Amino acid sequence: MTKNKKRSLIDRLNTGPVICAEGFLFEIEKRGYMSSGEFVPMVSLENPEALLNLHRDFQHAGSDIVQAFTYNGHREKMRVIGKEELLEPLNRAALQIAKDVAISPVGKEQNLMAGNISNSNIWNQNDKKSQLEVEKMFREMIGWAVDEDADILIGETFYYAEEAYTALKVMKETGLPSVVTIAPYGENIMRDGISILDTCKELEQRGGDVVGMNCHRGPNTMMPYLKEIRKALKCHVAGLPITYRTTNDHPTFFNLPDNNGCSCNTPHETTFPTALDPMQCNRYEIGQFAKEAYSLGINYLGVCCGATPMLIRETAEAVGLKVPASKYRENMENHYMFGKNKRIPKHIKDYRNKA
Numbered sequence: 001m002t003k004n005k006k007r008s009l010i011d012r013l014n015t016g017p018v019i020c021a022e023g024f025l026f027e028i029e030k031r032g033y034m035s036s037g038e039f040v041p042m043v044s045l046e047n048p049e050a051l052l053n054l055h056r057d058f059q060h061a062g063s064d065i066v067q068a069f070t071y072n073g074h075r076e077k078m079r080v081i082g083k084e085e086l087l088e089p090l091n092r093a094a095l096q097i098a099k100d101v102a103i104s105p106v107g108k109e110q111n112l113m114a115g116n117i118s119n120s121n122i123w124n125q126n127d128k129k130s131q132l133e134v135e136k137m138f139r140e141m142i143g144w145a146v147d148e149d150a151d152i153l154i155g156e157t158f159y160y161a162e163e164a165y166t167a168l169k170v171m172k173e174t175g176l177p178s179v180v181t182i183a184p185y186g187e188n189i190m191r192d193g194i195s196i197l198d199t200c201k202e203l204e205q206r207g208g209d210v211v212g213m214n215c216h217r218g219p220n221t222m223m224p225y226l227k228e229i230r231k232a233l234k235c236h237v238a239g240l241p242i243t244y245r246t247t248n249d250h251p252t253f254f255n256l257p258d259n260n261g262c263s264c265n266t267p268h269e270t271t272f273p274t275a276l277d278p279m280q281c282n283r284y285e286i287g288q289f290a291k292e293a294y295s296l297g298i299n300y301l302g303v304c305c306g307a308t309p310m311l312i313r314e315t316a317e318a319v320g321l322k323v324p325a326s327k328y329r330e331n332m333e334n335h336y337m338f339g340k341n342k343r344i345p346k347h348i349k350d351y352r353n354k355a
């Protein structure tokens with residue numbers, strides 16, 4: 001199959017769910033190839049096989065999109081760590097790895113390779129100079145993505161509305177399908193004072209092909225906004241929550257308390273980002289989110305920070321898909337104590353409530 005025979009993103013969305021694995025930052029960190037907090041995706045240069053493996057694991061679990069891991073791989077971040085000269089090599093390596101995975105699917109169909117830009121963290125609503133700088137950063141990254149044959153472009157995790165609009169403008173210059181997802185903080189409004197819903201409406205007006213939310217919020221605090229967005233927009237909508245149990249008091253993972261009482265003696269001011277584990281959603285909660293979102297008409301689904309291949313499989317299966325990893329979904333029938341297999345001895349089964 002050649003590249004131009006790939007079904008387009010919109011064709012796929014028009015006929016059913018499209019799954020996109022995000023959350024590379026957290027998962028690569030957990031796998032031991034990135035420093036938490038600093039969060040620079042040097043993995044594409046330093047341990048390319050680790051990144052390739054994660055993409056393949058997500059693909060096996062049902063991700064239809066292979067998103068190049070260039071999150072935080074922008075000029076400003078590279079300046080922070082004093083490695084600006086590695087900016088282009090890092091981007092190209094990440095894009096090439098994603099491309100390699102996308103064109104050799106384990107499922108029936110070739111995956112879409114996505115170029116990726118995201119929150120720059122220098123956007124300042126009162127400083128035009130910072131805005132031009134961000135636009136330049138977006139444009140160079142999008143240029144490399146187009147150069148490396150991206151099928152679609154994803155702009156994500158924006159918490160300034162105007163920064164999201166700028167990302168969309170730059171992405172649209174290429175003519176490629178665009179996905180833009182926003183990630184408002186705990187005040188439930190964009191940092192430049194525009195409401196979540198109005199930001200999404202404006203993104204649609206400005207030509208976003210897929211508009212929605214990703215990151216920062218778990219299923220509980222993302223779903224109410226997705227419902228509003230789905231009702232108000234005509235275009236396809238995206239929902240990619242983090243996998244933590246955020247609450248109305250703490251709508252994002254940045255200030256999420258560990259109410260079970262963390263017993264460690266290591267001083268950490270916040271549970272974010274290294275001690276969130278006890279607030280992790282289980283697979284059924286993630287599946288429930290996907291099922292509900294899909295029933296509302298939200299067809300672009302995935303998981304952001306906290307994503308594991310298992311949770312991507314759960315997302316895919318929750319919306320009726322069978323994926324390569326479905327072969328290995330849980331089978332408690334044959335568990336040595338909880339199973340119902342007739343070979344399991346009665347004295348073992350009977351002990352289950354005391355185990």
Ligand SMILES: [Zn+2]
Pocket residue numbers: 022023214215216242304305
């Ligand atoms: Zn995330």
